[in-house]
Amino acid sequence: MKNVDPEVVVPAERSWKRFFDVTNTSVKGVLLGVLVVYLLIIFSYALRQFNTTDSIPLLKPINTEALKKMGPFMVRVKTGMFIKHFPVFDVSKNTFQVDAIVWFEFNGDEMNLDTVERFSFDNGKMIYKSPPDIKVTGVNIFVRYNVIFELKTNLQFHRFPLEDHRLTIMMANEFVTPDEMIFIVGASSFTMFSKEAPAGWNFGDLSVDAGVQPLILDKNDIEKKAESPKALFIANVIKSSSRRTLVIFLPLFSMVFLALLCFLMNAGNTAGKIALSSSALTGLLGYRFVLEQMVPQVGYFTTTDSIYLLLLVFAFLNFCVQLFLTRYVMVNTEPPTAAITSELISSWFFMIALVSLTAATTFLILF
Numbered sequence: 531m532k533n534v535d536p537e538v539v540v541p542a543e544r545s546w547k548r549f550f551d552v553t554n555t556s557v558k559g560v561l562l563g564v565l566v567v568y569l570l571i572i573f574s575y576a577l578r579q580f581n582t583t584d585s586i587p588l589l590k591p592i593n594t595e596a597l598k599k600m601g602p603f604m605v606r607v608k609t610g611m612f613i614k615h616f617p618v619f620d621v622s623k624n625t626f627q628v629d630a631i632v633w634f635e636f637n638g639d640e641m642n643l644d645t646v647e648r649f650s651f652d653n654g655k656m657i658y659k660s661p662p663d664i665k666v667t668g669v670n671i672f673v674r675y676n677v678i679f680e681l682k683t684n685l686q687f688h689r690f691p692l693e694d695h696r697l698t699i700m701m702a703n704e705f706v707t708p709d710e711m712i713f714i715v716g717a718s719s720f721t722m723f724s725k726e727a728p729a730g731w732n733f734g735d736l737s738v739d740a741g742v743q744p745l746i747l748d749k750n751d752i753e754k755k756a757e758s759p760k761a762l763f764i765a766n767v768i769k770s771s772s773r774r775t776l777v778i779f780l781p782l783f784s785m786v787f788l789a790l791l792c793f794l795m796n797a798g799n800t801a802g803k804i805a806l807s808s809s810a811l812t813g814l815l816g817y818r819f820v821l822e823q824m825v826p827q828v829g830y831f832t833t834t835d836s837i838y839l840l841l842l843v844f845a846f847l848n849f850c851v852q853l854f855l856t857r858y859v860m861v862n863t864e865p866p867t868a869a870i871t872s873e874l875i876s877s878w879f880f881m882i883a884l885v886s887l888t889a890a891t892t893f894l895i896l897f
């Protein structure tokens with residue numbers, strides 16, 4: 531009778547400690563998946579927030595004390611604007627063309643129509659102004675003008691492409707002083723035909739303000755100044771599409787994840803790791819020429835520039851690490867030991883890089 535040794539099957543270790551093994555390929559794969567989900571969440575959050583660094587021109591308010599100083603001959607002129615549409619709406623070039631109705635209401639015995647109609651727009655150029663459409667009710671005159679004007683703004687793109695904007699339209703009458711006339715506006719003085727804007731934008735809240743914007747002509751003599759009545763119309767411009775964000779960041783992060791795949795490969799596959807890391811680095815370098823056509827031409831760093839530089843530095847460091855590990859494995863005389871050490875170094879670099887990338891990207895996107 532033959533004695534047959536039974537086949538001994540040793541079960542795999544199922545200890546919870548394996549989930550903290552930095553060299554475990556499954557753990558790395560799960561972490562990459564978590565990173566993808568996390569990036570989707572923070573990008574979605576950033577796209578839903580109203581983020582703008584656009585400033586609002588300051589107007590000197592006309593309060594009771596200011597009214598007393600202006601004297602008894604000052605005339606209050608109610609004004610407002612209704613925007614029909616935007617023939618030109620180019621946010622990236624800070625250029626807008628507005629087709630609107632501007633209206634005024636005032637006492638005809640106190641103010642001449644010829645004075646009222648000499649209004650203009652700061653940083654704007656009047657392209658067309660219709661003859662006045664006048665309606666007289668007793669001594670009150672209501673007059674409106676159909677106007678088309680070009681507007682050059684100073685929108686800020688620090689948060690591009692996650693930014694929103696404030697479109698400010700400053701109307702002024704440079705031919706009178708606040709002692710002669712002031713503008714009066716109300717909550718309903720600024721309206722639009724539609725809150726849908728071209729090129730993936732929508733209009734949000736509308737607000738108005740009126741006052742005086744003094745210009746100091748001589749810093750050594752504050753009495754030398756020019757003042758004129760002004761009305762300010764403000765429209766919040768809100769991003770309504772994630773297309774720009776996807777087009778810009780999807781290729782960037784795709785190349786970075788291509789580089790991160792190096793850490794899921796076998797330690798002995800040095801050729802594959804070098805190929806992936808070099809492809810990611812050259813892809814990011816080439817993509818800069820594409821970004822130059824998409825990012826607004828400004829003299830400061832945008833969010834896109836900062837994230838691009840962050841990912842480029844990571845891709846370069848990853849390429850250097852892969853070169854170092856390849857040389858370490860090739861010159862080491864003890865291949866098994868070299869492979870283990872190489873895998874350990876690679877895994878720790880992966881963990882540190884993943885945490886650093888997550889923290890830095892979160893800061894750049896949300897703050």
